[in-house]
Amino acid sequence: MDERVKTGAAANGASTVDAGRRNFLKGSGGLGLSLSLPSFATALAPGFVGEALAGTKVPAYAKWEDIYRNEWKWDKVTWGSHLNICWPQGSCKFYVYVRNGIVWREEQAAQTAACNADYVDYNPLGCQKGAAFNNNLYGDERIKYPLKRVGERGEGKWKRVSWDEATADIADAIIDGLESQGSDAFILDSPHVHAGSVANSGGYRMTYLLDGVSPDNNVDIGDTYTGAFHTFGKMHMGYSADNLLDSELIFMTCSNWSYTYPTGYHFMTEARYKGAEVVVVAPDFNPTTPGADIHVPVKVGRDAAFWLGLCQVMIDEKLIDRQFVSEQTDLPLLVRSDTGKFLSAADVDGGHAKQFYVIDEKTRALRQAPRGTLRQDGPVALEGTFSAKLHDGKTVEVRPVFQLMKDQLDKEFTPEKASAKSGAPVSLIRELGRKVAKKRTLSYIGFTAAKSYHGDLFERSMYLAMALSGNWGKPGTGFYSWAYAEDNMFFLAVMNKPTAQGGMNEMAEMQKSFHERLKKEDPTSTDEMADIEFTKAVTVAMGAVPPAMWLYNHAGYDQLYNNKAWADPSLKTTFGGYLKEAIDKGWWTKDHLRPAPDKTPQVYMMISHNPIRRKRSGAKLYPEVLFPKLKMIFAMEVRMSSSAMYADIVLPCAWYYEKHEITTPCSGNPFFTFVDRAVAPPGECKEEWEGMALILKKVGERAKARGLTEFTDHYGKKRRYDELYSKFVMDGHLLTNEDCVKEMVQINVAADVFPKGYTYEKLRKEGQVKFTSLGQSVAKYACGNEYDPNKPFFPLRWHVDDRKVYPTHTRRAQFYFDHDWYLEAGEALPTHKDPPMMGGDHPFQITGGHPRVSIHSAHLTNAHLSRLHRGQPVMHMNDHDAVALGIKDGEMAKVFNDFASCQIMVRTAPNIQPKQCVVYFWEAYQYKDWKPYDILLLGIPKALHLAGGYEQFRYYYLNGSPAPATDRGVRVSIEKA
Amino acid sequence: MAYVPGGSKKELRKADRQLATVIDLNKCLGCQTCSVACKNLWTKRPGTEHMRWANVTTYPGKGYPRDYEKKGGGFRDGEPQPGKIPSVIDSGDNFQFNHNEVYYEGKGQSVRLHPVSNVTGKEPEWGYNWDEDQGGGQWPNPYFFYFARMCNHCTKPACLEACPTGAIFKREKDGIVLIDQDRCKGHRHCVEACPYKAVYFNPVAQKSEKCILCFPRIDKGIANACNRQCTGRVRAFGYLDDRDSQVHKLVAKWKVALPLHAEYGTGPNVFYVPPMGARGFGSDGEITDGSRIPLDVLEGLFGPEVRRVLDVLRTERAKMKAGQGSELMDILISKKWTDRFGGFTNDPLTQS
């Protein structure tokens, strides 16, 4: 930004609080390394200074107003934001005010324009966490010096060490691991993007160079829309938040914008004033519902039945968009009644196994459904029963998928039956079925869908309702805002040389070769399909793997996943049984099963990543099963998380405003924002990037000292220890965060994400840039629409307007899976199943999600933000349920199931559905005995998602494979503690 | 006449113009950005830590300070009413935490991070926003909305009336109610008298303090922090008599923004657009057309005008649905965020 330094503003009135913060910076800086533990503990304590000074200092003022006027003073202002913690809505542009060498406050710059004058602008753009972030920098949870464990893991006994000593220990452990177990020994438990775009790339780059393993972050945390993946062959197809303004009917479901999308919430209330109706579908009258017209009180885990009820109404009342259904979906494709399989050319004339058929509506004859376009050659039959002659002479009965769907809906999902199953009143099912059919409809389905055992069925049923009503690929439609141009992070992780030296060209060439190869193999294939193949290859190189198998093989989750009492009774075998079959069939290979089952992980690295908080039941299984196997656990952290408490070494890192960074936005709020280094980080905190470089440098040094030159990667190839550092920093090109941000700007220009000619200097000056395209990685094709910065963004237009095929088995939005596993399990069509009794036969069902005043656990233990609520974990439960259990508001309850138990304060409220209980998450160490509610959650993935052999049943970076995070609706009992 | 310390009450409450705020309860998401913005700026100083000049709670609920509506003050038939002083706990407390014990004292899982009251040193039983998201009604018709409050910068401030030293005055140019911190002797009559309990006692300075309407910002043409930083775009601000301002249009022209508890008799200058509410379910469990928020609940807050206002909102929204457009809805949407602030649109980059 322009130099806005104002001088001479050293304010006496404001200085009391600032002085405390300066003391924080000094902290224990002068301490030697050999202090006894208790005195060390006090020395580490960064006393919050306002309190220390309370009662001692009331400055006298010449003029009373100066008390206040002197607060409104500062030394300089820089750009800032908060890195990707709040992905879909974040990237907010802030002024960061520095006074007396500390960040004193921040305020939204509010310069984020509307796409055009007909739409609402994004301002002020910035939430309570962001507007209070300075408190995090100076909070008691901050880590300022490298710490080495001297007691038991989790005991909280530490010794302060130097970076040199800490990185030497880590380097030795990495080498020991590589030598004894090969590269499967090194685990980066996926870096969280909230460490920053640079730190995130750095983590992957480090893993890529070490040939380590990184359980996929997005899948692990349950942020995968499996239903979307299976229906459309992809999930990164978001819209911009202003797209809500083009909608007439908005469904907010499996989400809670009031907590999780505060900066975008106004688009919802403003769309409502513009005439749209807002419907919240959720078990509880959740904190978003005060802004809605209608609450649909579905029972926990029973959403699919609600959506299917709407579908039944639309079909029954003949309200569907036949043309849309005929082109976009597989609903006209014919299915053999004898086998349940799609009728294919292999059956009819010995042709292509994936050439499917429709019935021509006029001639009533079989016709091939084109594979290279969605366009049908004339009207097709949706209803009816037909016969088809096969090349072996047999005649078989065939029916369009639509007919099968209709039969199932009429049998099981009339409004009355759908109501009984879902809990939604009959009148609402009828009213909303009719409205969806007539109105331009949009949904925001959140990741509660991805975290529900049958969430794929919620999604598939919802997409079916949107398909029947022609509600996608048009302005004011779409399902969520999850898409991002992440080229800056993705390519920085794997590039060999800088963009200026052809680094991006190299990547583009590689990408192109995939496209050419696939086109040659199958001329009806699309660029999107080729890009998925390319991404799969990069995924393997980066060491990203499906997390469910890692947990199953190495962290003790097999005992949960294979528990028959908790499993879906309609499955033929256990998770392990399905896994074995899938491996035998070659659906999962050794690239996916890393660390290999016969290897033992040795080194476990965390970057601002807190598995003890968020790994379902991890607070029990990690310390009991995983950690004892590990020789080294280390955390690169800004704050003391529950997981850092279990680390052997904690490396202190720079936080936002203390390092150069750039946000990587989602389509919801499509702006990249610059984060300046407003102040130096406190103590010995370093940028993560620099820390990682130090570790790799140390690996080279220690290997040399130990007489080692090479290690063997999992392909069996040799890699040199002494090249790790120089490769990581691209021969000195990427030494600091600022170097990396500069490179990211160039990557984004090369990938068309930034305007041609855009520079780092311009970014520094302007602080924010709107993206100009979705780049060259996954989202480019997944979104299926060009990005126009002057209009709201919505996905899937290429498919609707240009009839481009989908990357699925049938090349259409697919509602019928003729996959054996799905047929056997009764999920070939979208249907409803009650959630399994995960956790045992207990009367309550837990739901939850992100808390209001913390994004992930980043702000959870900050005192300033903790004073905005009860400051400790609470569980919301229905007031009548609480009375029945003899528990009063504010009392402690014991919550337990077959697996574990925890204690938590009860908050009673009529807005919680009877027999539901809601916990928004907290740090493990905020609970008695550090047993968090997360310990109850199990996170049993849906075994069917191990299926392969279908185009859309596959894994690549951030996409696909079973999500080990399905916790919504886990069963618990509650009693007074 | 300008502020004369200790001057006559009539002089002290004189104002040529009046700044006002409109808070739209249909848009508020309870995010607390406003309260955080105020705290960061004004109440981190010693003795002010418990104060929340800008505050947001869930309604129905006890409000902030706790049970402020039951603590008296204000006027009835023009007569000042006795009032009570909220305790520090009522006013939010200031929880303290044991981070260092948990992290560094080697106690392992035997200790947990938890708050203690800054007043009692014990586990807290109440604090700021303690009853968040609890609300009222009965399943399946629970209801609640978020209620953001601040000092009303009243036209007839009870605080000013009650101050024995004449330290409280309205700024003549804009009606901001301020407590002269030199002159205040900490009598706390103002705390008792304000029916909204918007004055707080600073035990360190031994003075009463309250929302200053961010006057150092206002003086530079910058909207006040709680209003400008509101992420829900809930708040409009400006001079009540500025016909171009949204506050004027909402309060005087469209008459859809109502004062809170007008019956307290202080002439508050913060106005609320009442919540439309989600539709309720009938006794048969099926959906009805009516709001689930009982009308008498809203009337208890904003008086008998509520019904009319809700009708206006419904009618104008129907016009938008029908594609006929509505000036009122356009204002409440406010495509351009800067339009909300009645000309106080300078960047927050000019310091005192």
Ligand code: SF4
């Ligand atoms: S935390 Fe995220 S949403 Fe909040 S202000 Fe910062 S960037 Fe915006």
Ligand code: SF4
């Ligand atoms: S709200 Fe209370 S403190 Fe504010 S001006 Fe009115 S009477 Fe005074």
Ligand code: SF4
């Ligand atoms: S106007 Fe300023 S002082 Fe008053 S409540 Fe709002 S932020 Fe606080």
Ligand code: SF4
């Ligand atoms: S900042 Fe705005 S939306 Fe958030 S609580 Fe305050 S008034 Fe409501």
